[in-house]
Amino acid sequence: MQGFYSAKQSKDKPAFSVIKGSFAVVSATALNVRSGPSTKNPVLKVILKDTHILPLSSPKHEWLKIRIPKGIKGWVAKKHVKIYMPKPLSVFKVKPASMPFTSLLEASISRYMEEMYIQKRLKPVDKLFIVVEDLTTESYVVSIRPRQSVKSASTIKVPILHAFMIQRFRGNIKEPSKYERQIEEMIRFSSNPSTNTIIKLLGGPKKIQDLLNETKIYKE
Known part of the structure; x- marks a missing residue:
């Protein structure tokens, strides 16, 4: 069954043509993030209900590849998450405490980078370092590798x-x-x-x- 699943999944189009711009939220009380699409794979992390995550694969299968903060990628059972299309950033007055990304803008940037990797327009060694600060509130809107020192371009x-x-x-x-x-x-x-x-x-x-x-x- 596992072999059949993998073979079928490999024929799918890239995830971004299926769920482009979408996100997901955990609906279970607690959800295991595993290293592969099976309960036989080890658990990398446990995420709690209402945690927002970034889907990286097609939602057509029982398992969904996702990304969570700090660059961790893994697989979760799709039945325990709800896929949604976010509202514009301006609608959110207060960031939910469970949201793993600094903002929906940051999540969108992360999704764009994932798409560039999938399309091979970027190499694995190409990394993004970006910090965007709202000067009116002195709060970060985007914070991706904020402590990494890089030469200014x-x-x-x-x-x-x-x-x-x-x-x-x-x-x-x-x-x-x-x-x-x-x-x-x-x-x-x-x-x-x-x-x-x-x-x-x-x-x-x-x-x-x-x-x-x-x-x-x-x-x-």
């Missing part, structure tokens, strides 16, 4: 633009229109040479950091 160019605008409004940049082309190339086309020109104009990385620190918006 093109996103750093937005704060550089912010520093440029600070100096412009203070009148510290003479003839700012001379740098419109570099600003446009830096933001629209991620031009590194143009970015270096603006960094040099502003006095270097330390000066830019000092300007940004004054705003009290940016945090490590």
Whole structure:
């Protein structure tokens, strides 16, 4: 029976074409997350009722592959979960205590990454590191590997633009229109040479950091 199940499952289309954008919530009092689609497989973790999880496989079978926090993946009996389509993020005023993701936005990002892996558009070594903070409440909306240190990429160019605008409004940049082309190339086309020109104009990385620190918006 187990062999028949595995053979049949392998013919299914990728999970995202079946339950794209959906989530699931545990309906049982407690539910075992197993290493494979069978009660013979060892239990990886026990999750409680009303815990929200991310489905990774087709709901057509008795077992559902899922993802829970900290990157743990496993299998649960489908009869003990309820699959649902979430409402827009703005509808949720308070995050349920049982929700394992920081927000539905974070869950959606995780689902998108899983889809990229399935489509082989990303390699297993490609990892996402992202933190999104609501500056009005100082709470995290997305927190995926928040403690991992990585080199800043093109996103750093937005704060550089912010520093440029600070100096412009203070009148510290003479003839700012001379740098419109570099600003446009830096933001629209991620031009590194143009970015270096603006960094040099502003006095270097330390000066830019000092300007940004004054705003009290940016945090490590």
